[in-house]
Amino acid sequence: MPAAASTATTGGAAHGDAARGEQIWSRCQACHALQYDRTGPRHCGLFGRKAGSVPGFDYSPAMKRSGIVWNAATLDRFIADPLGTVPGTTMGYAGVADPQERTDLIAFLREAKCDKGAGSGR
Numbered sequence: 001m002p003a004a005a006s007t008a009t010t011g012g013a014a015h016g017d018a019a020r021g022e023q024i025w026s027r028c029q030a031c032h033a034l035q036y037d038r039t040g041p042r043h044c045g046l047f048g049r050k051a052g053s054v055p056g057f058d059y060s061p062a063m064k065r066s067g068i069v070w071n072a073a074t075l076d077r078f079i080a081d082p083l084g085t086v087p088g089t090t091m092g093y094a095g096v097a098d099p100q101e102r103t104d105l106i107a108f109l110r111e112a113k114c115d116k117g118a119g120s121g122r
C-alpha cells in the first residue's frame with residue numbers, strides 16, 4: 001500500500017485513504033455489515049441517506065428524529081462522538097477519536113454502494 005501515492009491524490013482532510021479506512025471499519029463490523037442489517041443498520045448507501053431511514057431497521061427515536069443527512073461532515077461529527085451527536089442513540093460505541101482515522105473511514109464508507117461489492121470483499 002503506497003501511502004505516498006494515496007495522499008498525493010487526496011488533498012488533505014476532505015479526503016481519506018479508503019484502504020486504510022477499511023481497516024478501521026473492521027471496528028464497526030462488531031455491529032455493522034455493508035450489505036445487510038445486524039445490530040446496526042447496513043452501511044452501504046450511507047452517503048446522502050437520511051439518518052434512521054433503512055426500511056425495517058429498528059432505530060431509536062433519537063436517530064429517526066435527528067434530521068441528519070449522512071455526508072462527510074455529519075459522519076465525521078457522529079463517528080467522533082455518537083452519543084454526544086445523537087443523544088439517546090442506541091449505538092453503544094465510544095467513537096473514533098483520531099481525525100485522520102475518521103477521514104479514512106469516511107473515504108471507505110463513501111465508496112460503499114449497495115449495488116456493488118456483494119462478493120468482492122467490500
Ligand code: HEC
Nearest residue numbers: 028030031039040041051052059060063089090091092093
Ligand atoms: C456496539 C455496536 C455498534 C458499533 C461497534 C458501531 N455501531 Fe453504528 N450503529 C449501531 C446501532 C445499534 C445503530 C442504530 C442507532 C440508533 O438507531 O440510534 C447504529 C447506527 C449507525 C449509523 C446511522 C446509520 C443510519 O442508517 O442512519 C452510522 C452512520 C453508524 N452507526 C456508523 C458506525 C461506524 C462508522 C462505526 C465504527 C466506527 C459504528 N457505527 C460502530 C451499533 C454499532
